[in-house]
Amino acid sequence: MLKASGHMPSRLGFAARLGLSPRFHAFCARVLGLKHIARAEGRALFDVVSGFVQSQALLALVEFRVMHRLTDGPLSLGDIAAFARVPAERMAVLLQAGAALRLIRRRGGLWHLTTRGAAFLTVPGLEAMVRHHPVLYRDLSDPVAFFRGETQPELAGFWPYVFGAGGAADPALAARYSELMADSQGLVAADTLGLADLSKARRLMDVGGGTGAFLAAVGAAHPAAELVLFDLPAVVPAANARFAAAGLAGRVKIVPGSFRDGALPAGADTITLVRVLYDHADSTVAALLRSVFEALPIGGRVVVSEPMSGGDRPDPATDVYFSVYTLAMQTGRTRSAAEITAMLAAAGFVNMTFCHGFRPYVTSVVTAERLK
Numbered sequence: 001m002l003k004a005s006g007h008m009p010s011r012l013g014f015a016a017r018l019g020l021s022p023r024f025h026a027f028c029a030r031v032l033g034l035k036h037i038a039r040a041e042g043r044a045l046f047d048v049v050s051g052f053v054q055s056q057a058l059l060a061l062v063e064f065r066v067m068h069r070l071t072d073g074p075l076s077l078g079d080i081a082a083f084a085r086v087p088a089e090r091m092a093v094l095l096q097a098g099a100a101l102r103l104i105r106r107r108g109g110l111w112h113l114t115t116r117g118a119a120f121l122t123v124p125g126l127e128a129m130v131r132h133h134p135v136l137y138r139d140l141s142d143p144v145a146f147f148r149g150e151t152q153p154e155l156a157g158f159w160p161y162v163f164g165a166g167g168a169a170d171p172a173l174a175a176r177y178s179e180l181m182a183d184s185q186g187l188v189a190a191d192t193l194g195l196a197d198l199s200k201a202r203r204l205m206d207v208g209g210g211t212g213a214f215l216a217a218v219g220a221a222h223p224a225a226e227l228v229l230f231d232l233p234a235v236v237p238a239a240n241a242r243f244a245a246a247g248l249a250g251r252v253k254i255v256p257g258s259f260r261d262g263a264l265p266a267g268a269d270t271i272t273l274v275r276v277l278y279d280h281a282d283s284t285v286a287a288l289l290r291s292v293f294e295a296l297p298i299g300g301r302v303v304v305s306e307p308m309s310g311g312d313r314p315d316p317a318t319d320v321y322f323s324v325y326t327l328a329m330q331t332g333r334t335r336s337a338a339e340i341t342a343m344l345a346a347a348g349f350v351n352m353t354f355c356h357g358f359r360p361y362v363t364s365v366v367t368a369e370r371l372k
């Protein structure tokens, strides 16, 4: 335990040395201006300390379908306790927590849905993500052993394709993870199309395109582009139905295959990799980027879209959530734009551009060109 009044390592920065001094904290608590900063910092610190309880309270509200039921109108504590089959005094604690998280609120003795609670229900993929979290939560139950690499995370089994095409041979499993991905693809597609100008793409191939949600969005935004979907054989059948429903069946070619097992099909002038790189180890990504380079013509362009680490400026969303999530997957890694740029350069690409995401926890984009 560090004693503030005792010896302090001289290599500590000035701000950290101040932060370790109880006298400095006492001083801040007395001085107007500094007092507000100290309180805000204290709150932020407590949010970090209590974050796991917040997310478990949210999961309970979701599993009891409290917010869903409130979309039909306000309800009393007794009604909610009855349909959730929870003793009223315990449900009162959960509802109070939900109100503190601004997901619901109490007015006139009844519980109502708030704008934030309604947004939670309507943002595609958010509820599915929360319901999927018990797996990640179990994986992190012993964080010391987890970070030492002494555990066998369950998440690695949830995303079996990261170990090779054979891992995704089970159609039921493939359908389960494809659904989770497709649910959240709406936001990713909207932000990717806002960050990268794809208007010049004549033939666009989406590698690791899942069930085609991104290509459907590209097809709607760019009616003249020809579209190609490349993904594992177990994943692509579900894409047919999506393209037929979107009236895109005639414009999309589906190519089943694994980018680990050989060259990518040539012919596209633009190749997109949406939430693909962060699933895989550096060696797999290096080989994939080289295959993308080989498949593109001179003048061709690659577009990488996924949540990225903040690198030198750590990002509270991506560097905590996605970095730990991809670590639990065992093969994945949440890379910064600088790391992705360096890997693109190593594959032969030039003219890299980085478009910082509007919502970095949804996606950011790096593009690059093949010029020789």
Ligand SMILES: C[S@@+](CC[C@H](N)C(=O)[O-])C[C@H]1O[C@@H](n2cnc3c(N)ncnc32)[C@H](O)[C@@H]1O
Pocket: 161, 162, 164, 165, 168, 181, 182, 185, 188, 207, 208, 209, 210, 211, 213, 214, 230, 231, 232, 235, 257, 258, 259, 260, 273, 274, 275, 276, 279
């Ligand atoms: C995280 S999902 C992203 C799906 C989609 N791009 C999206 O953003 O919703 C990764 C995708 O890469 C595909 N994938 C993984 N390994 C692959 C491989 N070796 N060859 C082709 N596709 C692969 C998976 O099947 C999956 O559809």
